[in-house]
Amino acid sequence: MKAYVYGANGAAISDVPKPTPKGTQVLIRVRACGLNRADLGMTKGHVHGSAGGVGTVLGMEWAGEVAELGPEARGIKIGDKVMGSGAAAFAEYTLADHGRLLHAPSNMNFDEAATLPIALTTMHNAVVTNGALQPGQSVLVQGASSGVGLMAMQIAKLKGAARVIGSSTDPARRSRLKEFGADLAIDSKDPAWVDEVLKATDGAGADLIIDQVSGQVANQNLAATKVKGRIVNVGRLGGTHADFNFDLHAARRITYIGVTFRTRSIEEIREIFDAVKTDIWSAVESRTLRLPIDRVFAFDDIGRAFAHMEANKHLGKIVVTL
Missing domain, CATH: 3.90.180.10 (Medium-chain alcohol dehydrogenases, catalytic domain)
Known part of the structure; x- marks a missing residue:
């Protein structure tokens, strides 16, 4: 599968093996990704928590469809439209813990959904x-x-x-x-x-x-x-x-x-996602809570998307679609 990988000569689109979900993991067919400042640092070789370095598939935020379930994954089914956060988002497929997912509202497209999880x-x-x-x-x-x-x-x-x-x-x-x-x-x-x-x-x-x-x-x-x-x-x-x-x-x-997500356990992260669902999800569904999309780039143009972020003139989210 295609993925945006940090290599010895910098970040580039490469072919990598498609991952397989284990335990509570869910395999997501990624449709759109949101860019974040930490991603920009990682394209320059910086470490972000335990992530980073040569061979790292970049990206932290995405929206897509559930393609496969790990044997212990609960509360989700194949075909569900979801959004979430985690490592290795800039790829055709990514893995996420079942507790780090949000069901995307029916009135929201993948580009919009990819702006919100983080x-x-x-x-x-x-x-x-x-x-x-x-x-x-x-x-x-x-x-x-x-x-x-x-x-x-x-x-x-x-x-x-x-x-x-x-x-x-x-x-x-x-x-x-x-x-x-x-x-x-x-x-x-x-x-x-x-x-x-x-x-x-x-x-x-x-x-x-x-x-x-x-x-x-x-x-x-x-x-x-x-x-x-x-x-x-x-x-x-x-x-x-x-x-x-x-x-x-x-x-x-x-x-x-x-506060930071970098040192939180998966149990802490699940609690944070559950709090969002319990406390403010109705405001997401009504689009009271929303983020503007500054620009959308195709995955093949992801380098241009990062150049746009580095120029630091955007308001809102930069999105890459697959």
């Missing part, structure tokens, strides 16, 4: 489970113009946030954040952004910050968080290391939580 699971876990957002509270999403950022703002609104603030350093993308739930859009490179957040929250600061940037904004986040507020660190696109004001952190009594 954003839904990551941000429901960050905003609701770890962020403990309550109705009437305020939320700041750092890096809000990414696919997961757009979803974070929408989930916050769905769960009753009184004020949602989103950041983007790109003026064009910042101007569109209100389409996806932002009451205020800020530029995190502007030194005055903390003051903007404090003004928007009557001087108190945000109850919850969903941080996909960190690095240079880490201490600013502390200053922009309410006393006894929460920060959930989801991403580190602005840097994995930075100065941290422990005194300000302690003085404001901020709960600081770090």
Whole structure:
């Protein structure tokens, strides 16, 4: 089968053996894939958790049809239209644990379905489970113009946030954040952004910050968080290391939580998928929670899709179809 593989000379389409499901695994005939920032890093040889390196089939997010079941797979049948996340998505066939699947709504095509699994699971876990957002509270999403950022703002609104603030350093993308739930859009490179957040929250600061940037904004986040507020660190696109004001952190009594799928067990991941199904799935089916598709590329043009992502001018998801 065709797959997008990282090799000694970089990433390229190659022929690899078709996988066989074992245990609770399900074999998926992939129809569309969503691109993510971690994929871009892996095309350059970076490791993402236990994945990466020469011989790795790339990709983390997909939609397709169930082609075959492992002997212990439950809750799914051959022919089901599904979407999910996991390793080796950029291929004609991929494997997934039966608990890491979502049934794609009938009113959603494969391209649309492929945009959602990572954003839904990551941000429901960050905003609701770890962020403990309550109705009437305020939320700041750092890096809000990414696919997961757009979803974070929408989930916050769905769960009753009184004020949602989103950041983007790109003026064009910042101007569109209100389409996806932002009451205020800020530029995190502007030194005055903390003051903007404090003004928007009557001087108190945000109850919850969903941080996909960190690095240079880490201490600013502390200053922009309410006393006894929460920060959930989801991403580190602005840097994995930075100065941290422990005194300000302690003085404001901020709960600081770090999350990632890379070190979670399959049992934890199943719980996250179940929480999405239980808590917000009706909003997915009604298309209240949605992501825009920036561009769609054929699988043979997947290199161009990654070049488009690296140019960093897109809003929403880049999709590759098979």
